[in-house]
Amino acid sequence: MRVLLVAYGSRGDVEPMLGLGAALRDLDTEVRVCAPPDFAELLDGAGLSLVPLGPSLREMATEAVNGTAQPPAESMSERAARMVSATYASVAAAAEGCDAVVATGLLPAAAAARSVAEEWGIPYRFVAYFPSYLPSPHHPPLAWPGRPIPPDVTDNRVLWEQNAQHLDELFGEAVNTHRATVGLPPVADVRGHVLTDRPWLAADPVLSPWPRSADLEVLQTGAWIRPDRRPLPADLKAFLDSGEPPVYVGFGSMPLRDAQGVARAAVEAVRVQGHRILLSRGWADLTWTDADGDCFPVGEVNHQALFGRVAAVVHHGGAGTTTTAARAGTPQVVVPRMADQPYWAGRVAELGIGAAHEGPEPTADSLSAALGKALTPDTRSRARELAAAIRTDGATVAAKLLRDAVGPS
Incomplete structure (x- = not known):
């Protein structure tokens, strides 16, 4: 069997596919991955070859955050058609x-x-990594740039209907024009066409349960976790061994407009709480240098091995980082900026396994206050309790479902 995995997005979109890829290979399946070129090294480390999609997302995201991106010479519909x-x-x-x-x-x-799947006559599955990407009367859709959720509309079903209309306006012409060029019929509902009538949800059912609804049949597999057996670097291990557990601070593949200011706020906040700091560079290139020796820079590293050795994890609220910290039983502080991050911040707070920072711009005071909540004995106890309930077989479940859908080879 041979399976193609397609993930056009940030590392949070790509990383779970590596978990599925590993589970598929355990079933003697060949795996190919289409993803942005930024992740060639990541895939190579996982033993998977990359078919690059589009230009560098890191460059585009950094330009957008810094305000250096050139105004597009084409409309959203034209860009969608090109994509x-x-x-x-x-x-x-x-x-x-x-x-x-x-x-x-x-x-x-x-x-x-x-x-492409239609043309080849092969099964196609769409996967979401958090429930609020999928239509449900129990939650509103994500707000799109330039299309905020109307404050006077409180019926989630109405909001999802508006969401479908908006996506058709943005992408319907581009999708159907291209389908016509390859001999495929038009679709009337782009969102429904892409999600299908039974999308997959690769999220842990305890950390992120799907609200049961007759509106959409969702198959929740559990989170897709990539087995990571990389040892921690020797210098990082020495830092960890030399004192009390530090606080990890990192924002993943999120560029920041004022990275130096965020780094300063983080270092000051963690010091106020009496802890050392691990500062992850990420796409924001976070750095901090002073003579105190309590702040250690971290690059690409095995979070599964690291998070169990820290006092708390301060992060942006990506699905993968949230799940990894929860699996480690380590309290979290989520500083959400966009997309699914407010959702994960809310879940961390609701479950009592950490704190949700209010707003995307942390100061030393605001971050210290959130850390103070996350570092309490009750929060640590709850985080450890929940860790034992998180499933680790989601990727295997999905791999077996694919095998069953394809049938004997």
Whole structure:
């Protein structure tokens, strides 16, 4: 069996696919991955080859945050059309000989992946990593840039109907124009077409349960966790061994406009709480240098090995980081900025395994206050208790479902 995994998005979109890829290989399945070129080294470390999709997301995200991006010379619909066409070309080339396609990430890219699966006549599955990406009367849709959720509309079903109309306005023409060029019929509902009538939810059912609803049948597999057996670097291990557990601070693949200011606020906040600091560079290139010797810089490192050795994890609220910290039984502080991050911040606070920072711009005082909540004995006890309930077999569940969908090879 051969499976193509398509993830057009940040590391949070790509990393879970590596977990699924590892589980598929355990079932003697060949795996191909289409993802942005930023993740070539990540995939190479996981033993997977990359078929690159589009330009560097890190460069685009950094330019957008810093305000240096050039104004687009084309409309959103024109950009969507270009994304659909480019993604289709890459995915179609990679899909030759494949038996199934699994996609996530930006909607136009996933639409192109589904078109390829239709052409080849092979199963297609869409996966979300958090419940509020999927329509439900129990939660509103994510707000899109330029299209905030109307404050006077409180019925979630109405909001999801508006969301579907908005996505059709943005992407419907691009998707259907391209489908016509490859001989496929038009679709009337782009969102429903991409998600399908039974999308997968790769999130832990304790940490992130799907609210049961007759509106959409969702198959929740559990989180897709990549087995990471890398040892910690010797210098990091020596720092950990030399004193009390530090606090980890990192914002993953999130560029920051004032990275130096955020680093200063983080270092000051952690020091106020009486802890040493691990400062992860990430896409923001966080750095801090002074003579105190209590702040250690961290690059690409095995979070599964690290998070069990820290006092708390301060992060942006990506699904993978939240789940890894929860598995480690380590209290968290989530500083959300966009997309699913407010959702994860809310879940961490509701479950009592950490604190949600109010707003995306931490100061030393605001971060210290959130850390004070996360570092209490009750929070640590609750985090350890919940860790024991988190499933680790989600990727295996999904891999077996794919095998069953494809049938005997």
